[in-house]
Amino acid sequence: MDTLLDATATARLLPPIALADEIEALLHDPAVQVPERLVQPLPGGGSLFVMPALDAHIAITKLITFTPANAGTPRPAIQGDVVVFDSATGERRLVLDGPTVTARRTAAVSLLAARRLAPRPEGPLLIVGAGAQGLSHLEAFQAGLPVREVLVASRRRESAQALVDHARSLGLKAEVVPDPDEALPRCSLVVTCTPASGAVLRARPSRGTFIAAVGSFTPRMVELDAQLCRDVAADGTVVVDTPDAAHEAGDLLQAGLDVASFPSLRDVVHGRVRARGPVLFKSCGWAGWDLAAARAAMKGIGVNSAARRAFEASGFEARR
Template structure:
């Protein structure tokens, strides 16, 4: 299994390479939606298939189909695990590139699978002084705190009204349609907002968006992310940032909604390049 740093490097290579991917297709099905997300480069053809059915448990099921073009081999990979780890690796790539502060506390809002993956990713790459966790489910919060403590990190639940000044990294990973953060963050924070994925969802309050240096994973986020609707100034994509473009603000907001290019990058990291 590739490390988060290896996954983030694979994403960097794909973003700067010649891979292609259309916007995701969303089709209605009884009780939910069916999402189709293809991508390809010179070595791989990849497609992630997702069903979203709010009335079922789990509500989201996914798988990734990949064909190695040189040999015709076909692989079927677990979509939930691919999405969990490549999303955290994407945030890690953005943080490595854009975070004003390189050491400090990590605040996780949302103690689910993405919260855990981001804990693993940021602990792999940055010297974290402590971990703070907030979430609606007490058992899930306690489980994530135990996970952090098992990694040798000081960890506690965050119940305050203000984000502590030692926080250098913030991750919001919730399906909330309304903001889950207060209206003020410490100077120089890196905020990865990964939970909201529709125009009617907004984890980050508008007051923070106005203050932030704005970045997004791809141009699709400009259409899909609630936080970026109606923003009257440029939002820099991660590819543009890798090429040297920068945004200005009191702290960094990196908004991601996901993209097939990142699934392609994960396939490359998990399965490797074509044999010579």
């Protein structure tokens, strides 16, 4: 028997702090295996992503489509599922909502990086991009860091205002800012989470700044100005989420940097990185992060246990 979860039920199983802790635990687990993901171009400019991963107990595949043309329409840019199997029996145990997993685990990865690398984790926090990733990063940073003030910049003021309103509902001081470069000197935490169709941040960050750039994940996509990336590489610290960023991190590749020379988040959690100056954390995504989300969800739902029965009795909305 398995459980098919909608976006609301999936989100309930992936609280930011617990998920960040699970991601850190995964980076210490020698049983984890993550084959290279398959990215298949689709007619119309979209892509199909097939992302498997496994550990000693479960195997997962994230199967999603990414359709940039859906931006600004009622259809989400990311659609699909994360399917979780029991490694020993081969039985399907969970089907999680793919876009929710993507948003939650990406923000939790950024949270883990900020916990370890941010010189001034209290903020203020500048979020550039007010979509699903902007929302998930707001909630993750508010939950896991001592942030009290948030500034939001977006191409659409309505989206920025909606995210500001949500921040205020969480008890934060928040405002919309028209120019992220002008706001940058005020902020020690920055997240860029845009469609990555052009540079949205150009100003040189101060030495106490931590930037998590999560919007671009192909060589052609970019959010950060090339000179900004080169300046941080020369005078600060650049960390990538995984070595796969060597052929995916468009911001760094377009800046002409040797991405393979930068340490990864695994190096950080194993104590092999000492940050200096401004910090740029470049996140491109990895099926290992989805595996961590599946592990957290399995623990949260208590599969084959009283916890699962209690969860099912709580009235979650399952997809049928």
